[in-house]
Amino acid sequence: MKRRIAVAATLAATLIGAAACGSNSDSSDTPNAAASVNGAGKTIKVWLMVDAQSGWPEVVKQANERFTQATGAQVQVDYQQWTDHLAKLDTTLAGNDVPDVVELGNTEMPKYVFNQAFAPLDKGQFENSAQWLTGLSAPCELDGKTYCVPYYAGARVLGYRTDLFEKAGLAAPKTYEDVINAAKVLKEKNGSDKQFSAFHMPGKYWYAGMAWVHGNGGTIAKKDGDKWVGTLSEPGAQAGLTKWAELAKTFYSGDPTKDENDQAAIFSQGKTGMMYGNGWELGAAQEQPKDPNNPAGDKVKTKVNGKVTGVAMPGIPSFLGGSNVAVTAKSKNADLAAKWAQIFTDTKSQEALIAKGALPNATNLLDKAAAVKGNEATAQAAKETWFVPMAPKWSDVESANVLQNMLVSIASGKATVPDAAKEADTKINEILNAS
């Protein structure tokens, strides 16, 4: 009872907020990053995800300093958690006191662009915009307008324990068969430990499951006329899912219902041979902050420190993850916000990001990234990527956990690959075509 009322109250608060702000000026005007606004005394509010706080606080700092120098305005950065940031954003955007700049994951973007949460931007005002990675910039585009700016990219690679590979006489895998063979050998040599996983592959890891689908010629959904059709039951996708399931079932000894969020921590325990993860996760597996509440503080080395390396996963294209920043449609400082986005994504900021092990937002910067030690594998992986279907309702498929649930039922043996895929297709059709 109490909870239901709480939900209702939240909802009501949302509605009151929506009613209170009445008719906001329709901001069909494109915010102008080049406008010379005197921002003295003004403060823009920026919502960034925690990755910036833990991974590259210096990048944010230098951008803010340059922004303040150029405009005189201050920046207030609020860091958000991935788990609840969308629900928070929805309720905030319904009100009047909104952040001026918001970071969203690239797969989350289409829904907000489609629902007019963000202001259109003048693409030409942003550096390297002609070379933006399409996996990042495509979700920003709608009807010929650009609603967000690529911020950084991430690609997933195969991480493995060099010491275990050496002991078993294995070389760096060059083909998918090499990977499977290495997993077999590692399992044979270390399998007496029940907790040992030759390949860490939790069931809810849909960025991996879908990478296997794309690596075998499949896709998640396609547009047929004006309808979207789930395509996981088609032969390519089936082959990919079957291969993924074989790997997960044979070489992963952990909980099939888990997601990938704690995989770096698990890998750092030293009981895993290989994993499929982001470049920074390989780093996180080897070094953890001493105080979890102070990610920028001193680091401690884990058991596997110096024994991990990454290569582009052979035969499996990487999901091109990443983030974009956008100026909210209700922002009262839209010009300043656009200016901040411009500085935050320019070549100078991107170079600072590259130094921190993230991938840049444009192809012309990728080679620079590849030259940074530790980035070689991810920069290589970023050259062959896949992306989710560009349907306005796509993020509903994500938040309804359709793919996660399908993969879990396959990995835990509850359903066969064809049955699970058929059910997922039905749900995808329903969600993507919902009015």
Next chain:
Amino acid sequence: MSVVDSPSAPPAEQPPAEAPTGGRARRQRRSATSGGFAPLVLTLPALLLLAGLLGYPLVRMAVLSFQSLGLRQLFGNLPPDNVGFDNYVKIFTDRTFYEVVARTVAFTVVSVVLTVVLGLGVALLMRRVAPSVRIAMIVAMMFVWAMPQLVATQTFRWLVDSDFGVLNYLIDLLPGVDFANHSWFADPWQGWTVITTIVVWAGIPFIAITLNAGLTQVPKELLEAAVVDGASVWQALLKVTLPILKPLLIIVTTLSVIWNFGLFTQVWVVRNGRPEEEYQVLATWSYSTAFNNNNYGLGSAIAVVTVLLLLSVMAFYMRQMFKIGDVD
């Protein structure tokens, strides 16, 4: 929460109950003739507060359940479309709804029976132990009671974690048992066992302490007389203690039904904010629909249906409350 005070009331057949009732009636008559609107004015602040905090959201929720409200309306400050009974038709034609209701009801029955039986057991035990032990029990239970659900559930989630959990570690120490990396949530029966355990664990203190208070009102003479007449312990419990406790038992059971029917936090936390289908109950389903899928109208309609489903239980509870009030 007047229930907590009520144990002093029950010994239902006590005669002195008559006098105060008469007194109150007289007072009421007096005030009705002389005071005019005074009583109404005095209750007004409380009523306004209730209307604002409980009434308004409830009405909004009901209205919203007949509308279609999505992100575009929310962001653009557009009025929602009225869709009549569309949301309700969607719910009642959805197979998921019936599964979720059946799951919620099954969970409620199992968890309430367990909580009440175990709570009664603890309460009876408290009558038997030394006072110092009783105080220790009460303190321990107060801690359980005072702990926020979120914190407790988070802790349990760590205990049963497949990779880092201490439960798997301990079970695995038993010879011949392989529980390394055992998943407690792959099999929904095991997962629901964990969730039920958390809910029952958190529910026992309230029931045990309330029933313990009630047990102090069971006249010793009656029990002694029963024992002298040759009744066994079981007979004394069933024929003497429980009938006296009955009104109180009914109230704590009804309250538990209302609380457990709205199960949310435990499921939400142990499933990491993304409950699989076999873990959805009415409250989580409503929330997921409204806030994850941004279908606020449909989410409200589910919430309204949940309220309606609970209405009979609540009516029963209200009647019991008034009954006790009458006796008082």
